[in-house]
Amino acid sequence: MGYVDVSAVRHTLSDGRLLLDDVNFRVGEGARAALVGENGAGKTTLLRIIAGDLVPEAGSIARTGGLGVMRQFIGSVRDGTTVQRLLVDLSPPAVRAAWDALEASELTLMETDDERSQMAYADALAQWGDAGGYDAEVTWDTVTVAALGVPYDRCKYRELNTLSGGEQKRLALEALLRGPDEVLLLDEPDNYLDVPGKRWLEDRLLETRKTVLFVSHDRELLARVADRVVTVEGGTAWVHGGGFASYHDARAARHERLAELRRRWDEEHQRLVDLVRTLQQQAANSPDMANRYHAMQTRLAKFEAAGPPPERPPEQKVAMRLRGGRTGVRAVMAEQLELTGLMQPFDLEVWYGDRVGVLGANGAGKSHFLRLLAGQDVAHTGGCRLGARVVPGFFAQTHAHPEWQDRTPVDLLWHGEPDRPGVDRGRAMAALRRYGLAEAGDQVFRSLSGGQQARFQILLLELSGATLLLLDEPTDNLDVLSAEALEEALAAFDGTVLAVTHDRWFARSFDRFLVFGSDGRVYESTEPVFDETRVARAR
Amino acid sequence: MTLAVPPGASGPTPERSDGCRPAEVTDSSVDQAVDRLHVEYAGRLRPQLVVRVVRDCRKDLGGSPVGALPELVERLARYRLDRHIA
Numbered sequence: 026m027g028y029v030d031v032s033a034v035r036h037t038l039s040d041g042r043l044l045l046d047d048v049n050f051r052v053g054e055g056a057r058a059a060l061v062g063e064n065g066a067g068k069t070t071l072l073r074i075i076a077g078d079l080v081p082e083a084g085s086i087a088r089t090g091g092l093g094v095m096r097q098f099i100g101s102v103r104d105g106t107t108v109q110r111l112l113v114d115l116s117p118p119a120v121r122a123a124w125d126a127l128e129a130s131e132l133t134l135m136e137t138d139d140e141r142s143q144m145a146y147a148d149a150l151a152q153w154g155d156a157g158g159y160d161a162e163v164t165w166d167t168v169t170v171a172a173l174g175v176p177y178d179r180c181k182y183r184e185l186n187t188l189s190g191g192e193q194k195r196l197a198l199e200a201l202l203r204g205p206d207e208v209l210l211l212d213e214p215d216n217y218l219d220v221p222g223k224r225w226l227e228d229r230l231l232e233t234r235k236t237v238l239f240v241s242h243d244r245e246l247l248a249r250v251a252d253r254v255v256t257v258e259g260g261t262a263w264v265h266g267g268g269f270a271s272y273h274d275a276r277a278a279r280h281e282r283l284a285e286l287r288r289r290w291d292e293e294h295q296r297l298v299d300l301v302r303t304l305q306q307q308a309a310n311s312p313d314m315a316n317r318y319h320a321m322q323t324r325l326a327k328f329e330a331a332g333p334p335p336e337r338p339p340e341q342k343v344a345m346r347l348r349g350g351r352t353g354v355r356a357v358m359a360e361q362l363e364l365t366g367l368m369q370p371f372d373l374e375v376w377y378g379d380r381v382g383v384l385g386a387n388g389a390g391k392s393h394f395l396r397l398l399a400g401q402d403v404a405h406t407g408g409c410r411l412g413a414r415v416v417p418g419f420f421a422q423t424h425a426h427p428e429w430q431d432r433t434p435v436d437l438l439w440h441g442e443p444d445r446p447g448v449d450r451g452r453a454m455a456a457l458r459r460y461g462l463a464e465a466g467d468q469v470f471r472s473l474s475g476g477q478q479a480r481f482q483i484l485l486l487e488l489s490g491a492t493l494l495l496l497d498e499p500t501d502n503l504d505v506l507s508a509e510a511l512e513e514a515l516a517a518f519d520g521t522v523l524a525v526t527h528d529r530w531f532a533r534s535f536d537r538f539l540v541f542g543s544d545g546r547v548y549e550s551t552e553p554v555f556d557e558t559r560v561a562r563a564r
Numbered sequence: 565m566t567l568a569v570p571p572g573a574s575g576p577t578p579e580r581s582d583g584c585r586p587a588e589v590t591d592s593s594v595d596q597a598v599d600r601l602h603v604e605y606a607g608r609l610r611p612q613l614v615v616r617v618v619r620d621c622r623k624d625l626g627g628s629p630v631g632a633l634p635e636l637v638e639r640l641a642r643y644r645l646d647r648h649i650a
Binding site: 138139140143144146147150151153154159 | 624625627628629632636639640643644
């Protein structure tokens with residue numbers, strides 16, 4: 026069993042900004058700790074420091090047991106990395122080193138087939154065996170069968186870019202959970218997984234006896250798996266020793282306590298300053314008071330040197346004001362609607378004010394359905410129309426706007442779009458500030474984090490005056506606090522909402538559900554249905 | 565990369581029967597290599613030389629993974645036999 030001990034860690038960004046200071050926490054043996062915080066708070070940086078990728082400016086990291094790391098980019102690998110290379114990279118350092126030596130000696134042998142090269146190759150093979158390489162290959166075979174359904178020998182040269190994001194994640198998770206490392210750092214392990222995949226991950230994390238520190242924004246996963254929560258905020262980190270269910274209360278109580286401590290310090294500081302001033306005047310008139318004056322000066326200096334307690338972390342100010350407006354009673358009507366080749370015909374009536382969760386299998390046509398309602402060109406048969414005064418506003422997955430990539434949020438707001446009037450810089454900045462995006466206003470869209478891009482899209486919906494919100498996985502990249510702000514905004518929205526989501530927590534805030542089954546059937550449900558498996562199609 | 569080798573410990577170091585002279589190695593990697601190389605070098609080298617070279621190679625490769633030994637032994641022996649001919 027292993028543990029991680031983070032002690033007094035400090036890290037400064039290249040622009041001189043202090044990102045983390047005095048970070049202290051311990052993830053004990055067998056613990057399953059969640060690492061949470063706003064987008065950009067420093068979670069990934071902290072994981073990289075623990076993993077040894079970054080050297081902290083101050084402080085230290087202690088750990089025992091081998092360390093396995095799953096990085097955030099797994100799931101979106103688009104280069105020529107092979108399955109074999111990924112599995113090697115996820116292996117313990119001794120196996121990696123033996124692999125590299127073996128690869129090098131084999132290359133040498135291919136070029137120069139002499140006795141020396143042959144003996145070096147034999148030696149590299151022996152080292153591969155001593156490092157546990159053959160055992161690792163047996164494990165890799167189990168891993169690929171579990172994750173991809175094929176033996177290692179049949180898929181080792183396959184490039185990761187031919188796998189879906191969920192398959193890449195599953196492969197890495199299987200390797201780490203079955204591997205020898207006793208401490209696992211998992212950066213957003215649930216991204217790209219559908220609901221059955223997330224449930225599988227939860228069960229495996231609950232079963233494992235390894236020590237796990239993971240970053241996630243999925244509240245259901247956090248609630249089921251985490252037995253403690255490490256929060257990165259205000260430039261430092263603190264630990265809630267309970268699960269996610271009691272986390273919000275603990276965080277609020279901590280913020281109040283910090284505010285109270287700071288208020289008391291300010292009061293005591295003011296009292297000492299006043300006392301010094303009074304004694305200064307008295308000492309001018311009475312030499313007997315000079316000693317008391319100097320003593321009080323010393324006391325004030327010591328008090329100030331000790332410094333104030335940490336400030337209460339600033340609350341993330343995301344104020345979404347989705348207003349909407351009254352529309353006809355029937356907001357959406359579909360009759361024998363069939364998206365060509367995707368699902369069977371179905372009827373649907375959505376009423377003004379409804380909150381409809383669109384759930385179901387990957388590849389069943391959910392996103393196409395939303396795009397059709399948004400007025401985009403989607404091949405279909407049957408009828409589909411919107412009610413009186415229904416103005417659709419579409420939130421697409423973040424990669425769906427290539428035309429925005431090199432433009433800044435301020436520019437996009439200023440120019441407007443056919444269905445959204447442009448606004449001047451002052452109004453644009455005010456709106457961006459409400460969404461916590463003021464500092465990102467002049468950055469190009471592609472440089473924003475996933476969470477920032479998602480918040481910006483919601484801002485565009487607000488400005489468009491939409492009365493029907495069509496949301497495609499809106500919480501996928503939002504941190505927990507932003508997702509809650511979106512839920513509050515949707516609750517206050519005067520209009521109709523249809524949202525495709527795999528976020529079980531978010532889905533529970535909806536009234537009714539439209540389920541796209543893996544068999545092509547589309548049906549309604551009063552309860553969320555997450556058991557539909559992926560649609561099987563020839564690829 | 566040639567890693568189709570069954571997992572297992574490294575190959576056995578030749579046992580010593582008298583404490584100073586290594587016992588002759590007669591495992592399957594030697595037998596297989598001798599059989600193939602006998603045929604390959606028939607008429608060019610004496611059979612006794614082939615056996616001796618193969619056994620020396622097997623001894624030199626002691627410590628290599630058992631599953632990889634047949635390939636390693638035969639390859640090294642072929643290299644050394646070629647040098648004898650040259």
